[in-house]
Amino acid sequence: MKIITIIFIITALTGSGISSAAGTRYELRVDGLACPFCAYGIEKKFIRTEGVESVDIDLKNGLVIVNTLEGKKFSEDELKTIIDDTGFTMKSMNAIPR
Amino acid sequence: MTLTVLIVGVIYFFWMPNPQEAPYILDRTWGSKGEKPGQFNEPTGIALAGNEVFVSDSRNTRIQVFDLNGNFLRLFGEKGEASGQLNRPMNLTIAGDELYVAEFFNDQIQIYGLDGEFRRSIGKAGSAGGEMSAPGGVAVNADGAVFVADFFNQRVQQLLTDGTFVRQWGITQKPGVLGGKLNYPTDVAINNQGTLYIADGYNDRVLAFSPDGHALYQWGGPLAMNIFGPFNGWFATVTGISVGPGGDVFVADFYNDRVQKFTAAGEFLNAFGIKSNTPTHTAIAVAVASDGSVFVADYANNQIQKWQPGN
Numbered sequence: 001m002k003i004i005t006i007i008f009i010i011t012a013l014t015g016s017g018i019s020s021a022a023g024t025r026y027e028l029r030v031d032g033l034a035c036p037f038c039a040y041g042i043e044k045k046f047i048r049t050e051g052v053e054s055v056d057i058d059l060k061n062g063l064v065i066v067n068t069l070e071g072k073k074f075s076e077d078e079l080k081t082i083i084d085d086t087g088f089t090m091k092s093m094n095a096i097p098r
Numbered sequence: 099m100t101l102t103v104l105i106v107g108v109i110y111f112f113w114m115p116n117p118q119e120a121p122y123i124l125d126r127t128w129g130s131k132g133e134k135p136g137q138f139n140e141p142t143g144i145a146l147a148g149n150e151v152f153v154s155d156s157r158n159t160r161i162q163v164f165d166l167n168g169n170f171l172r173l174f175g176e177k178g179e180a181s182g183q184l185n186r187p188m189n190l191t192i193a194g195d196e197l198y199v200a201e202f203f204n205d206q207i208q209i210y211g212l213d214g215e216f217r218r219s220i221g222k223a224g225s226a227g228g229e230m231s232a233p234g235g236v237a238v239n240a241d242g243a244v245f246v247a248d249f250f251n252q253r254v255q256q257l258l259t260d261g262t263f264v265r266q267w268g269i270t271q272k273p274g275v276l277g278g279k280l281n282y283p284t285d286v287a288i289n290n291q292g293t294l295y296i297a298d299g300y301n302d303r304v305l306a307f308s309p310d311g312h313a314l315y316q317w318g319g320p321l322a323m324n325i326f327g328p329f330n331g332w333f334a335t336v337t338g339i340s341v342g343p344g345g346d347v348f349v350a351d352f353y354n355d356r357v358q359k360f361t362a363a364g365e366f367l368n369a370f371g372i373k374s375n376t377p378t379h380t381a382i383a384v385a386v387a388s389d390g391s392v393f394v395a396d397y398a399n400n401q402i403q404k405w406q407p408g409n
Binding site (some may be wrong): 034035036037040041044048059060062086087 | 142172273376
């Protein structure tokens, strides 16, 4: 039982080690996300951008949340350009290491 | 002062018309958020074939089919990016015994039998004639010509049945309100006379063209010039359009949480809907049955609304 517990703890720690070395979470404030034509357009653009792991839309807070793969970072200008290409304007951004 | 009153009076008279009919009555709703049959995760399109209601269950990447009372019948669709797979289905149309699906993420129109069997697709990603960038809606005329609201390409394309390009409205990838430009068109519809109606999404207007391609009517707020608002005959992002059995035009007026009904020439007739209690909105797509019942894809509440004309 003790061995199983130790193995579990080591596995969990290893897992969290991988997680902490993962990419960045970008929270992008964009107006007009309530319309799915707009939101889906932004999702589609990011999903097809290299290094993006996942995209979520937080309607309540008007945020596009982009999670990147390990080592992938975007500059603010790059993010603005991607949002501009979908016909919208990025109001602000917040980058959080994951 | 007198001039101001006069201007307001003119605006009110011409651009805030009163309903011409009794109010529509909400018959029923069905659906809730989820993945089970009969549940939805963002319904974005709706079409009718006889006694069946087809719904784009967009984030669940499937099409669900119900009877006219909302009883679940079947579903189909497999998630993916290949032809015959769904990723983000949007507005739908029925032509003969086939269902046409505007596939927003996969950049194509997919065509299924009404039983859900995939038959073929037209289009691929791009901006050349016959190519698409996030198609939002589709219509088919009596000759089988296919009309596509090509959202990010800022145009509506007319294609042959096999997808061959014929002509377009709007200027490719150049949004605008003047000079024949469109501004993120979301849907299209065709009436029995072959009139093409374009839901010019972010221009907050509807455009109508004759079968030979000439402009017939445009409406939506003062002068149909991208002036949005909550008044009768005004829009706040047009996301779906459908022609009823009598030729009236039904428009999903998204940010106003309602459907508006017009004559074939754009005269305002009626408006109805359910106000949203969420950060998003209710009426995204509309379809009309032969008995006049109106079915609305309710995006905010993950449900379908069924409305009956008032007496």
